[in-house]
Amino acid sequence: MNVRDYAGxxxxxxxxxxxxxxPQRFFADHDGRMTRVAGAFPLAGVVIAIPPALAFWMLLALHADPMLAALIALAIQAVVTGLLHEDGLCDTADGLGGGRDREHALSIMRDSRIGTYGAAALIFSFGLRAAALAAIARGLPPAAAALCIPAAGALSRGGLVWHWFALPSARSDGVAAAAGKPDEAxxxxxxxxxxxxSAFLLWPAFPLPPVVAGLLVTAVCSQLATIQVRRRLSGHTGDTLGATQQICEIAALCTLAMAV
Known part of the structure; x- marks a missing residue:
């Protein structure tokens, strides 16, 4: 794969x-499958995180309260992503939390309504990430704190791709099934x-041990999520991909917050 293909x-x-x-030209001759495109997810995660990271940096530079800055950054990130991963987290929490068996869990996950488990998962997701970002902001200069957002974005998308690859599709239809499965390359x-x-983004502000810890904790959380989904659903869905991304992002930010 050359640079032009990777950029596409x-x-x-x-x-x-x-x-x-x-631009539509990037999709003109593309079949919609993510078999190779999944390899670019971590860098795409960095690109997607640029608007919230810039907002976080500017607010901190203007001496905004760290928690306020963190919540505004997460709100901007939600707008940029369209709450894609948060939706998956809610549906997965409802399905795994309320499902009696595999088929019942998958049925619940298809329901667009949010249940108690999903609401709690969403609250904890925003709460933990905001608290972690605020803690990071209190211990680092604004620019260094802001770089933690794209670093977590890259790590969490890497965890998503691993989860996607490690499990078969739980359904014959759906977004994940239609998009295919990432190949080994x-x-x-x-x-x-x-x-x-993530190491490049974090290195200016963190010594090596916290950077390595962030990588390891994210990898472990991705694997644990994969094991649980395999046990309950015997395969991934688009919702479990989003849930894995959220779990990994929370894990990465909380690990960095504890290292500040």
Whole structure:
């Protein structure tokens, strides 16, 4: 894969994972499958995180309260992504929390209504990420704190790709099934790029141990989510991909917050 192909994959990944407008020419001859494009997810995660990271940096530079700045940054991120991953987290929490068995859980996950488990998961997701970002902002200069957002974006998309690759599709239809499954080369690119991008972004502010800890904790959380989904659903869905991304992003930010 050359640089031009990878740049095209990044553009398609940004279009798939967010509401950022992407020129139609990137999709003109594309079949919609993410088999190779998944390798560009970590870099796409960095691109998607630029608006909330810039807002977080500017607010902190203007001496805004760290928690206020964190919540505004997360709100901007929600607008940019269209709450794609948060929706998956809610549906997965409702399905795994309320499902009697595999089929019942999958049925619940198809329901667009949010239940108690999903509401609690959403509250904890925003609460934990906001608290972690506020803690990071209190211990680091504004620019360094802001770089934690794209670093977590890269790591969490790498965890998403691993979850996607490690499990078969739980359904014959749905977004994840239609998009295909990442091939081995794409997974390798995603994992390596997630580690390198996050290390590059975090290195100016963090010594090596916290950076390594963030990588390891994110990897462990992705694997634990995969094990649980395999046990309950025997495969992934688009919702479990989003849930894995959220779990990994929370894990990465909380690990960094504890290291400040």
């Amino acid at each position: 994959d990044v553009a398609r990944a940004v279009g798939f994972l967010s509401r950022i407008p992407v 794409a997974v390798q690119v995603a994992i390596v790029s997630a580690g390198l991008l």
